[in-house]
Amino acid sequence: xxxLRLIIPDRPGSLGTVATALGEVSADIHAxxxxxxxxxxxxxxxxxxxxxxxxxxxxxxxxxxxxxxxVEVIWxxxxxxxxxxxxxxxxxxxxxxxxxxxxxxLIEQSPAVLHADWAVLLDGTGSDVKVxxxxxxxxxxxxxxxxxxxxxxxxxxxxxxxKGLSESVLVAAPLENDRRIIVVGRRGGPEFLGSEVARLSYxxxxxxxxxxxx
Numbered sequence: 001x002x003x004l005r006l007i008i009p010d011r012p013g014s015l016g017t018v019a020t021a022l023g024e025v026s027a028d029i030h031a032x033x034x035x036x037x038x039x040x041x042x043x044x045x046x047x048x049x050x051x052x053x054x055x056x057x058x059x060x061x062x063x064x065x066x067x068x069x070x071v072e073v074i075w076x077x078x079x080x081x082x083x084x085x086x087x088x089x090x091x092x093x094x095x096x097x098x099x100x101x102x103x104x105x106l107i108e109q110s111p112a113v114l115h116a117d118w119a120v121l122l123d124g125t126g127s128d129v130k131v132x133x134x135x136x137x138x139x140x141x142x143x144x145x146x147x148x149x150x151x152x153x154x155x156x157x158x159x160x161x162x163k164g165l166s167e168s169v170l171v172a173a174p175l176e177n178d179r180r181i182i183v184v185g186r187r188g189g190p191e192f193l194g195s196e197v198a199r200l201s202y203x204x205x206x207x208x209x210x211x212x213x214x
Contacts, residue, residue, distance in 0.1 A: 001030070001051050002058060003115060005075035005190055006065060010037055010044040018048070018071060021064040026053050036195040045193065047115060049079055075190035079115070088113055088199060095207055100214035103175060106207040107133050107182060113203070114171070114196055116186045124149040124179040132180075139164025139185075150178035154201030156192050157183070171197055173204040 008014045019029060027050040036045040050061060058076075065073050091109040095102040103121065110119040118138040122145050123130045129145040131138075144160040154173035159165050168185040171192040175182060182204055186192075 001049060001079045002061060003075070003077055003079035004048045004050065004061060004065060004073060005035070006046050006048065007038075007043050007072040007074055008046055008068075009070045010039070010042050014044075014068075014071075015046065017068050018046075018065060021068050022048070022050060022061065025060040025064045026056050027051070027061055027064070028053075036193050045074075077188070088203060091203060092206060095210045099210050102207045102210040102214070104133060106203060108135060110182065110184050110200070110203070111135055114184055114186075114192070114200065116184045117168075119182060119184045121175070122148075122181050122183060124181075125177065139168070141165070145183075148172060148181065148183070150174075151181045152178050154197050154204065156197060171200055173197075173200045175204055175208055 006018065008018060015032065022029060030049045030051060033047045034044055035047050038044065052058060052061070062073050062076055065071050091106065091113050094109065095105050098105065107119050107121050111117060118135045120134040120138045121132040122141075123132045124146065129141075129149065131141065140163070142162060144162045144165065147160070148157055151172055151174050154171070157170040157172050159168050159170055165185070168187050169189050169191050170183055170185050172181050172183040174180065182200070184200065
């Protein structure tokens with residue numbers, strides 16, 4: 001399974017042309033998500049999750065996309081977060097069906113929702129910053145997390161020079177207060193877009209609201 005992040009012309013037929021090109025190299029498209037519209041230059045950022053049959057080199061995916069006029073591949077990697085994209089509404093549905101576990105479910109679902117590798121809930125309301133909940137593949141933080149607090153609003157974070165974190169891109173959002181936060185990480189990229197920061201902010205606020213109804 002592979003994830004392609006593309007910049008394509010924001011006009012009818014563009015995505016279909018890309019899909020056709022991928023089909024010609026035997027790629028099986030599992031999901032497509034429009035990540036961001038860039039109306040200032042008439043383009044869109046799309047994520048496409050595809051599978052390849054045995055014997056087909058992954059490089060052919062990039063070549064197929066580059067063969068389409070005005071299409072740019074800005075990220076390409078193996079995709080390990082399940083067999084397809086978990087959309088925001090699916091995460092919200094899970095949270096509303098189990099309000100008491102809304103924040104736990106947000107941590108669990110965030111890597112899939114944001115096409116990331118891990119997520120963690122950090123609590124710095126005491127003297128130390130503690131890991132309350134984490135998904136698999138979450139790196140060790142040591143004492144670097146203290147520099148992220150307090151966090152007043154959702155934002156990207158600068159990765160510290162710390163084993164397991166230095167090559168990651170990070171986004172975070174406050175939960176019940178500015179010292180209790182969710183951090184989501186991608187190893188190697190791509191950078192989190194402004195629209196993805198806004199989505200995490202919305203989901204974090206919603207999780208807190210849903211949890212309060214339990």
